Amino acid sequence: MKTDLTDTTAGKINKALVQGRRAIGTPAVGMVLTLVIVTDEENAYDALKAANDASREHPSRTLVVIKRVSRSPRDRTKSRLDAEVRLGVEAGTGETVVLRLYGEVVNHADSVVLPLLLPDAPVVVWWPVNAPLDPAKDPLGALAQRRVTDTYAAETPVR
Template sequence: MHLKDTTTGEVMKALTELLHEVGGTSSLALNLVALTTEDEREEVEQAASQASQEHPYRLILAIPRDTEAAEPRIDAEVTLGERLGAAEAIILRLDGPATAHLTSIVLPLLAPDVPVVTWWLLDPVRYGLEQELREFADRRITYSARATDPVASLYRRAESYVTGDTDICWTRISLWRSLIASAFDGVGQEVEKIDIKADDDDPSAQLMAAWLHTRLGVAPTVIDTEVERNSEHLPAIESVAFTMSGGETMEVERNADGQTVLRQAGLPKRRQSLQGRTLGQLLAEELRHLDPDTAYRKVLETFRVHYADRASA
């Protein structure tokens, strides 16, 4: 259902009518408020559709359009299911002052009594909406890798962190973290040195270094490396190598085709496929855990201190 130059009241009326046609109110797990551009809309819709298979939610997709317009205007599309999967969806295109008042527009559209998650691929500073997106959300999901300066963007996230913040760049390394943690089962020696071959400008690589520093008490060296990936949603990490106190080594290396090899002294090579996941799969993983991510908070603080030292060097 398309509504031109509309109001939040008319949008909710349209959604209520659509719900009545299908037999009443649907069961929702959460509200997902996504900020995007028209160019990214299709990608965001595909990811939201995939994630909604695990998490039925009300999607409110906000698209700033003509931000310089003198008069506020809201054009809306209201759908149930269809291309957006198992979700109630409200797509808002905002002109002029309507963009700057995102909170007052979104609040009346939220489903009651369920958590609110905000998610954005673009940098909300561009639209002056960073505080707006924080105000009403229980969780906030960013994707620093999409910023013009990805590591600096992650650093801003670290400086302004509040409980409930997370980043897709953290989610991208969850499989790496699981693999490395399992490799340390039965390892009794302390780690003396860690070398990470990775793209130094990849936020996931910086978070990996901070995570290892937090867990093992050793500051890794990130060796700037051009990494070939078969998915943009993979972290730009080629290998992580450990040198133990007894001189033994352990290395996890990922090839361009996604095959990961664990080399560990005294043991045969272990191989595992570590393919890139879709944006929808990464979003779905984030939405499985709506409680504050304390591990991410600790890692982000380590990154903040480490990156500040590097930036001032």
Template structure:
């Protein structure tokens, strides 16, 4: 590991190049650049998750930590190649003062050439992703509405701000649920006439499950709030012939029940964030099924028809505070404020 304190972006680029030469083959074959935007207290969590994801998708990991926007501009950096973060080339950058508002000035020269860029916010994402240049330059953008104060409201905000290429780890967390529910119809063509979801009232996974069922089956699922479980507890589907299919969470497994058949237990583990991140990195094209589910959940149609291109809308927190403007935003070159 190389530590650079009160340094410059140019020095970071040189140090990374030197480490890559020293590492040799460890640093070859990068699949993508993963830009992780995190707050200081979550840096270790982000590193642990990225280490798991990098095992499946060798990448250049750029962790951006923005701190103390009012202080003196300073850049501290740690460079790790083939070390504690596995096969990833990693640069952890702590940015202070006005530099934190212009993180792209340091990040852009560090992007691996000729590979896609994925930006992941392991923190509350900006209300408008175009306010963060690190999201504008990305081919894929990964948020996590679970980290917001109001996760369901955060998902609705993601629908309002959606552009093809966006995704949310809430969607990834229901992959196994969706697999179990879809698998129930491998041997039947019965039409689904109704659905019921039992979950806490502010569970974002239940909100997206509701949207997914609505977009795929054309039914309006009923959400029954419960305090019995901290997460989505069960999904029940009613079929036209009177059959009922139910998937119920039970301590890392799922009880699969269907009318006229024996009950079965299927795996339904709670996965670490690194596994969820690795799953999202498998695809670098827009996820249209997610777009349909998110749009149905939020009541915002046509998400997949939107342009995947974003125009940077500059937002200055200091300017907003002085002017009393809640946005403090104005467009970058070629764009208009939204």
């Protein structure tokens, strides 16, 4: 089941998750973690596929954060959050929410993600590309108990 939400809020996303679970008859129990993937549009598909494959072993709520950079100064002032809620077959064995952030909300991704975290479940943040220099000090990284970065795409992986 897939639900698209345009110009939405975290509250409406949570409501869509609850309604979707009721519609397909799946409870929210059994999630072992919340996986937050911070990526760009180009790498989102591969990261999401890897997370869905991993969810077969470890059912989780996956939140994909895609920060969309506006090209014009006028568009940068318009903040918007679009979401795609996936449940059932579309999301492996867990729940998936693809979040696309536009405008000023790009700088406050942690405020968007925080209300969507599962209670009493560890949080893991993964940067498949373009990880911050200090993941623990990144606002999204600060929400997590574990932080994962991939260095294959980094220009200076040792650093």
